[in-house]
Amino acid sequence: MITISLLCLPLLAAIFLLISRSAMAKQIALVATIAELVIAVVAAVQFVQNSSVQFLANYSWIPSLGIDFKVGMDGISLLLVLLTAFLMPFIVHVSFKKNYDKEWAFYALLLLAQSGLIGVFTSLNGFLFYFFWEAVLIPVYFLAILWGGERRVAVTFKFFIYTVLGSFFMLLGFIYLYLQTPGGSFDMAALQSVQLDREAQGWVFWAFFIAFAIKMPVFPFHTWQPDMYAESPVSVTMLLSALMVKMAVYGVFRWILPVTPLAVEDWGNVVIILSVTGIIYASCIAIVQKNLRRLVAYASIAHVGLMSAGVFSMNAEGLQGTMFQMLSHGIGAVALFYVIEMIYEKTGTMEIASLGGITSKAPVFATIFLIFILSTIAMPLTNGFWGEFLLLLGVYKYSMVLGTISTLTIVLGAVYMLRMYQASMLGKTSAVTQSFTDVTLQEGIILSVIVVVIFWMGVQPSVFIDIAKPAIENILSPVTQTVIN
Amino acid sequence: MNALLVLSIAGLAALFSGFSHNKKLAVIVSLLGLAVAFTVNVLDWNTAVRYYNDMIFVDNYAIAFTGVMALTMLLIVALFVDYKESVEVPNAEIFALLFFSLAGGVMLVSYSNLLMLFLGIEILSIPLYILAGSKRHTLTSNEAAIKYFLLGAFASAFLLFGIVLIYGVTASFHIETIAAYIKNANGQPPALLVAGMFMLIGGLGFKISAAPFHFWTPDVYQGSPTIVTTFMSTVVKTAGIAAFYRLFAYAFPAITAEWIPTISVLAALTMTVGNVTAVFQSSVKRMLAYSGIAHAGYLLIAFVSISSNPESSVLYYLIAYAVSTVCAFAVLMVIQHTTGSEEVDGFKGLSKRSPFLALITTVAFISLAGIPPTAGFFAKFYLFSGAVKAGHLWLTIIAVLNSCIAIYYYFRVITAVYSSGTDSTPIELGTVQKAVMIITAVLAVALGLFPEMIISLL
Numbered sequence: 022m023i024t025i026s027l028l029c030l031p032l033l034a035a036i037f038l039l040i041s042r043s044a045m046a047k048q049i050a051l052v053a054t055i056a057e058l059v060i061a062v063v064a065a066v067q068f069v070q071n072s073s074v075q076f077l078a079n080y081s082w083i084p085s086l087g088i089d090f091k092v093g094m095d096g097i098s099l100l101l102v103l104l105t106a107f108l109m110p111f112i113v114h115v116s117f118k119k120n121y122d123k124e125w126a127f128y129a130l131l132l133l134a135q136s137g138l139i140g141v142f143t144s145l146n147g148f149l150f151y152f153f154w155e156a157v158l159i160p161v162y163f164l165a166i167l168w169g170g171e172r173r174v175a176v177t178f179k180f181f182i183y184t185v186l187g188s189f190f191m192l193l194g195f196i197y198l199y200l201q202t203p204g205g206s207f208d209m210a211a212l213q214s215v216q217l218d219r220e221a222q223g224w225v226f227w228a229f230f231i232a233f234a235i236k237m238p239v240f241p242f243h244t245w246q247p248d249m250y251a252e253s254p255v256s257v258t259m260l261l262s263a264l265m266v267k268m269a270v271y272g273v274f275r276w277i278l279p280v281t282p283l284a285v286e287d288w289g290n291v292v293i294i295l296s297v298t299g300i301i302y303a304s305c306i307a308i309v310q311k312n313l314r315r316l317v318a319y320a321s322i323a324h325v326g327l328m329s330a331g332v333f334s335m336n337a338e339g340l341q342g343t344m345f346q347m348l349s350h351g352i353g354a355v356a357l358f359y360v361i362e363m364i365y366e367k368t369g370t371m372e373i374a375s376l377g378g379i380t381s382k383a384p385v386f387a388t389i390f391l392i393f394i395l396s397t398i399a400m401p402l403t404n405g406f407w408g409e410f411l412l413l414l415g416v417y418k419y420s421m422v423l424g425t426i427s428t429l430t431i432v433l434g435a436v437y438m439l440r441m442y443q444a445s446m447l448g449k450t451s452a453v454t455q456s457f458t459d460v461t462l463q464e465g466i467i468l469s470v471i472v473v474v475i476f477w478m479g480v481q482p483s484v485f486i487d488i489a490k491p492a493i494e495n496i497l498s499p500v501t502q503t504v505i506n
Numbered sequence: 507m508n509a510l511l512v513l514s515i516a517g518l519a520a521l522f523s524g525f526s527h528n529k530k531l532a533v534i535v536s537l538l539g540l541a542v543a544f545t546v547n548v549l550d551w552n553t554a555v556r557y558y559n560d561m562i563f564v565d566n567y568a569i570a571f572t573g574v575m576a577l578t579m580l581l582i583v584a585l586f587v588d589y590k591e592s593v594e595v596p597n598a599e600i601f602a603l604l605f606f607s608l609a610g611g612v613m614l615v616s617y618s619n620l621l622m623l624f625l626g627i628e629i630l631s632i633p634l635y636i637l638a639g640s641k642r643h644t645l646t647s648n649e650a651a652i653k654y655f656l657l658g659a660f661a662s663a664f665l666l667f668g669i670v671l672i673y674g675v676t677a678s679f680h681i682e683t684i685a686a687y688i689k690n691a692n693g694q695p696p697a698l699l700v701a702g703m704f705m706l707i708g709g710l711g712f713k714i715s716a717a718p719f720h721f722w723t724p725d726v727y728q729g730s731p732t733i734v735t736t737f738m739s740t741v742v743k744t745a746g747i748a749a750f751y752r753l754f755a756y757a758f759p760a761i762t763a764e765w766i767p768t769i770s771v772l773a774a775l776t777m778t779v780g781n782v783t784a785v786f787q788s789s790v791k792r793m794l795a796y797s798g799i800a801h802a803g804y805l806l807i808a809f810v811s812i813s814s815n816p817e818s819s820v821l822y823y824l825i826a827y828a829v830s831t832v833c834a835f836a837v838l839m840v841i842q843h844t845t846g847s848e849e850v851d852g853f854k855g856l857s858k859r860s861p862f863l864a865l866i867t868t869v870a871f872i873s874l875a876g877i878p879p880t881a882g883f884f885a886k887f888y889l890f891s892g893a894v895k896a897g898h899l900w901l902t903i904i905a906v907l908n909s910c911i912a913i914y915y916y917f918r919v920i921t922a923v924y925s926s927g928t929d930s931t932p933i934e935l936g937t938v939q940k941a942v943m944i945i946t947a948v949l950a951v952a953l954g955l956f957p958e959m960i961i962s963l964l
Contacts, residue, residue, distance in 0.1 A: 083958045086891070148887075155878040166924055167857075174921055181917060185877070186910045193906055196891045197899075 023064045024076045024092045027102060027139050030057050031109075035132035038125045047117055050128035054109040054135070061106035065488075068099055072491035074145065075099075082149075087199070087206035092143040096489035097274055100344065101142040104351045105264055107474070109135050111355050112259045114467065115362050119254070121168055127254075130160040134260060141268050147195045148207040150275070154268065155188060161257060161265070170252040177252070180245040187235035187242075191272075194228030197221075198280065213279040219287070226284035229277050230292070236269035237325050239292070240299025250318035255362045258314065262321050262358070263351040270325075270347055273332050274340070278496050282335075289333040293419065296333070297426050299326035304433035308440065313361045313371040316441055317354070320397065320434065324350050327430050330423070331412035339415025340493045341486055346408030348485060349396065349478065353405060356393040356471045360386075363464070364445070368453040373441060378450030383459035387446045389468045394442055396475045398434045404478035407486075509547035509572050510562075510612050516543065517605030524598025532598040536583045539605065544576040560680065561619045568616030570821050570963055571748040575611050578740045578828045579604060581942050585733060585836055588936025590843040593731050595640045603633035604737060611745035615752065620669045620679040623749060627665065627713060630745055631658050634738065638730040650729025657712065657722045665709025671702030681757040688760045695761050703758060703765060707772070710753070714746040714802045716772050717779040724783075727795035732842060735791065736835040739798045740828040747805050751820055754809055766810045773810065774904050777803025781911040790838055791848045793915055794831070797874065800912060801827050804905055808889055811896035818964040819888045825960060826873065826881035826953060833870035833946035836939065837863055844933050853919055855927020863933060864923045866943045873950040875916040876909055881953035888961065 034053035038046050068075060077093035094102060113131060121127045137160070140153030158181065165177040199207055201215045217225065235242045250258045278285060303322035310316035328346050331339040363386070364379075365371050380387040396403035399410070409431060417424025450457070460468065478485060516539025523531045547569055554565045562568075583604070586597060593600060610629030617623045635658065639651025673679055675698050676687040688695050708719065715723040727735045758765060780800030787793035805823055808816040838848060840863065845852040857864040873880035886909060893902045935943075953960065 083961070085958065085962055086888075152878045155883070159872070159877065163924070166921060174925055178917065178921060182910065182914055185913050189906045189909055192887065193890070193894070193902060196887070196894045196902075199891065200895050 022076070022078065023060060023067070024094060024143050025078045027057065027060055027064070027106075028092065028136055028143070030060065031132040031136040031139070035129040035136065038129035038132070042125045044125075046125040046128045047113070050113045050132060051110060053132060054106070054113050057135070058106040058110060061103050064094065065099060065103055068094075068096075068488065070096070070487060070491060072096070072495040077145075086148075087202075087204070087208065087211075088148045089146050089208065090149060091145040091208065092140070092149070093145050094143055095495075096492040097271070097344065098142050100348060100485065100489050101267055101271055102139055104267070104348050105135060105138050105142065108259070108263050108351055108355050111359060111467070111471070112256050112263075115259065115359050116254065116256045118366055121254075123167075127164065127168060127256075130164050131256060131260070133160040134164070138264055138268065142271060145209045146207050147199065147209060147212050147276075150209075150272075151188070151192055151195055154191075154272075155185075157265065157268070158184060158188075161260065164257045164260075165249070165253045168254040169257070172248070173252050176245075176248040180249045183235055183242075183245045187232035190228045191232035194225050194232075194276075197225060197228070209275070212276075215280065217281070217283075219283045222281040222284035223287060226277060226281040226288060229272065229281075230288075233269040233272045233277070234292075234329075236272075237266055237329055238322065239329050240295055240302055240322070240326065243299065243303070243322050246322060247315055247318040250321070251312065251314050255358060258318075259355050259358045262318070262354040266321070266325055267347050267351060270328055270332060270343060273329070274343075274493075274496060278332075278335070285333060285335055289335060290420070292333045293330045293416065293423055296326040296330035297416075297423055299323070300330070300427060300430050301433070304430065304437065307437040308433070310437075311373055313364065313373060313441065313445065314358070316373070316437060317357050317361065320437065321350075321354060323430055323434065324397075327409065327412050327416075327427060330427060331415045334415045334419035335497070336415050336418050337493065337497060338411050338418060340497065341490065342408055342411025342413075342415050344489045344493065345404075345478075345482060345486060346412055349404040349408040352471060352474060352478075353393065353397045356468075356475075357397065359468070359471075360390050360393060363460075367457055370453055373444045375451055375453055376445040377448040377454060379446045379454050379457050382450060382454060382457040385465065386460045389460070389472060390446060391442065392472055392475065394438045396479075398438050399431050402476065402479045404475050404482070406479060407482040508550065509543045509576070510609060512539065512543040512546055513576075513605055513609045513612060516540070517602045517609065520598055520605060521602035522598075524596050529597070530587075532596075532601050533583060533587055536601040536605070537580060540576050540580040540583065544573055544580070547572045547576065556618065561622045562613065562616045563618035564616050566964060567748075567752065567817060568612075571615040571744060571824075572612050574821070574825055574828065575608060575615075575741045575744050578744070578832060579608055579737070581832050581946065582733060582736050582740070584938050584942050585736070585832075585839065588939035589733055589839065593640050593733070594642045600637065600640065603637050607631075607633040607637075607737070608741060611741060614745040614749035617749070617752070618681055618756070620672065620681065620684075623753065624662070624666060624669060626745075626749065627662060627709075630742065631662070631713075634734075634742065637734045637737070638726055640734065641731055644729075646725075646729035647731070648729075650726040653722050653729075654726045661709045661712035661719070664705050664712075668702045668705025668709060671698050671705065675699040675702070681753065684757045685760065688758065693761065693763070695764065700761075700764055703761075704768070706753065707765070707768065710746065710750045711772065714743060714750060714805075715799050716802050716806060717776040717799065720776070720779065720799045723799055724792050724795045727798070728789065728792045732791065732835060732839050732848075735795075736832060739794065739835075740831050743798065743802065744824045744828060747802070747820065747824060751809060751817070755812060755817070759812065762812060766812075769806055769809050770898065770901055773803050773806035774901060775803070776800070776806060777905060777908045779803075781908045781915075784915045785911060787915070788850055789848050790841075790850055790853070790919060793850075793919075794834060794838070797912065797915070798831070800908065803908070804886065804889060807893045807898065807901055807905055810898055810901065811892040814892040814895040816889070816892045818961045819885075819892050821964055822881075822953075822957060822960045823885040823889055826885035826950070829946050829949045829953065830870050830873035830880070830882055833866060833943060833950060834874060836943050836946065837867045837870065840933060840935065840939070845929070850919055850922050853922040854925055855929060856923040858927065858930050860933040860935070862935070862940075863943075866947050867923050868920055869947040869950050871916045871920050873954070875913045877913075879951060879954045881950050881957070884954050884957045888957070
């Protein structure tokens with residue numbers, strides 16, 4: 022029942038907004054997302070820490086094709102649902118000061134996207150997974166194309182075509198797997214237990230991987246991403262970087278690792294090399310960026326690159342690191358984009374060169390920004406540390422050379438992040454930062470919630486790691502078995 | 507079978523209702539006729555009776571497709587109530603011609619004798635030649651009519667020649683007798699029979715506008731009055747595909763090795779030509795013509811997956827396609843009337859002028875593009891599943907790549923709808939027009955969410 026309410030609450034709120042066209046759309050959306058968070062926390066409290074799927078709900082949908090509306094959560098799903106529920110209030114709130122045309126539609130679409138995301142993270146049927154996967158795209162497409170920046174049309178178009186291209190191949194992969202199941206079923210367990218030979222696994226692997234690689238994005242499928250991040254409304258940029266990227270990583274956990282372990286063995290090194298190339302490439306580009314949002318966009322490619330390297334290294338550290346880093350990166354991305362949006366509201370610019378000297382005008386703001394940055398560059402005591410530490414450990418175990426190169430993420434990350442901080446916050450004040458005001462009490466409370474979570478996860482990572490641990494071990498056990506055989 | 511009678515009588519009734527001074531009478535008679543035809547048609551469900559010395563075999567396959575065509579035409583006739591484009595022929599005559607054409611369509615989905623196939627095609631086509639030219643004083647409409655007629659006659663000749671060759675070998679027009687003859691030939695069918703079969707492929711390929719027999723389609727679709735184009739791209743396409751499939755499923759299932767390679771190439775060619783050419787169109791009407799070609803290509807994939815029993819897949823696909831296409835054309839008619847253009851640019855600023863129309867356009871084109879949660883998505887999914895099941899992985903991959911190309915041009919329209927335009931005067935819609943749009947859009951989503959009700963039919 023909890024899973025169904027998690028799915029339906031944003032959906033119903035969205036429908037309500039669409040029908041009522043309420044002038045209070047912002048407030049309604051915020052209340053709905055907070056209520057969703059409460060339900061998610063209740064689920065987390067009731068969750069029993071083992072590898073089983075809990076909060077199951079199963080309805081017959083298209084019985085003649087073996088398609089059920091089956092949803093439920095294991096540890097991996099639960100963490101991502103929690104992440105979605107935790108971040109959505111911020112994603113909704115960040116647009117409060119914008120006076121968008123037809124606000125009700127804007128917030129309704131955000132809520133629809135949330136419902137779709139929860140669907141992706143909880144569905145236990147391949148067809149349903151694909152259904153939600155695509156369903157998320159539609160609200161995001163409209164959000165970006167209706168409320169985006171000047172070049173929104175071309176950029177959103179590219180993004181859309183790119184992602185749909187990928188997901189069509191994934192659909193083909195699902196159909197192929199479906200036909201291998203005895204009796205024909207799209208049930209996740211049935212699809213995961215399909216035994217394919219090495220060659221067939223390779224094909225299925227690539228069908229899925231292209232879809233996930235475009236969405237993550239893994240180098241060289243990333244070209245849609247920086248423009249899209251820069252042109253979208255800030256809520257959508259957050260949604261994309263913090264949550265939709267995780268859909269792809271989650272997809273790897275659910276479909277690639279359990280279904281095609283032999284192909285991961287064959288092709289994992291290619292993917293990891295691509296990922297590591299992406300890390301270096303994106304970090305180098307991030308160093309020379311002049312726009313705050315673009316810089317964070319490239320930083321995001323670098324961080325996701327490390328995650329995909331970790332997940333394909335196929336060991337417990339790599340997977341747990343990926344899981345933890347998904348949470349940290351989601352929170353970090355929302356935090357950074359939130360702060361950048363505040364800078365933009367106060368100064369009207371995101372160009373790093375025209376900022377500076379904010380520390381002297383707004384010390385609290387600058388401190389909070391510094392904490393967010395330290396978390397992104399994996400400072401111990403922050404959440405970023407555990408994720409990257411485990412990830413690097415995982416990649417290092419897979420290959421010493423690649424692991425060593427991946428360590429550059431942290432070094433280069435420190436370079437571009439601290440340079441950005443230095444140029445935008447320290448030094449002399451500029452024309453636009455002359456009258457920079459510090460955070461208000463309300464803003465301070467909102468930001469400090471994130472700060473608290475950053476430190477909580479940094480100090481007590483085991484709380485979060487333990488939730489997903491049994492499920493991850495469950496994924497790994499058949500993988501290690503086949504590798505040993 | 508009763509449906510055929512009802513449709514013929516309704517056609518005559520619609521024709522004579524033209525004498526009345528009440529202009530609405532013809533519409534009412536037509537709608538009533540279609541509703542009755544649909545009902546008597548459905549009453550025959552699960553009876554499977556042979557009529558006219560076994561010329562027609564009304565099985566569930568025939569009933570399902572007849573039902574689809576009758577309902578689609580019902581929607582199209584309803585669109586006539588608020589139709590503004592000048593058609594220089596009285597409505598009553600148009601309706602009568604549509605009815606006669608539909609009667610031909612019914613024969614096409616229920617024939618069990620090749621002569622009925624030929625008769626059906628002719629009865630379907632001759633009214634269409636007139637309808638295509640019904641804007642008598644417009645050059646493009648004249649061009650459409652003459653082009654359609656000349657090439658259509660040519661294709662009919664091919665069809666007839668094919669039938670004759672097959673008769674020469676098997677001494678029968680009856681599709682089941684032909685099938686039995688082929689079965690006895692133990693996989694070694696006479697060359698003449700195979701030649702005849704290829705002639706049939708050519709003739710029917712023309713009707714469903716499969717490449718390379720598609721060259722008439724864009725000009726005819728664009729030149730005809732939009733409402734006739736709607737009819738051609740939905741009802742006529744349904745009849746053509748259903749007839750084509752019936753032929754291969756009933757007459758030639760024993761020699762799949764002879765025709766599967768040809769149809770596979772035809773399918774790949776048709777969808778690629780349709781989609782790639784559609785990308786370069788600036789006129790939405792012409793683009794929809796090419797998209798219709800592309801959809802015929804996807805449907806041909808169902809033919810080659812005959813081993814996976816794709817009847818219900820063909821049915822679902824055609825329903826999804828008909829619903830979305832009627833919806834798209836209904837919007838196009840309004841745009842044509844208000845902006846005087848059928849270009850993609852005419853859709854610009856639509857979200858400001860009429861949010862309702864913008865939403866309808868979005869649903870229609872998302873469904874045509876095949877994205878969840880619409881019927882167009884499930885149609886493609888179901889079709890592709892059948893193809894992979896039958897082992898046509900490469901053909902499916904080509905189809906998937908094509909679907910991506912298709913998204914490009916469908917979403918160009920959606921993108922135009924939400925970009926800013928020059929004109930911002932609100933658009934007024936007629937009640938019936940609005941109702942048709944709502945019904946088709948709701949169906950496009952509802953069928954996508956609950957496909958079971960259709961796919962469990964056949």
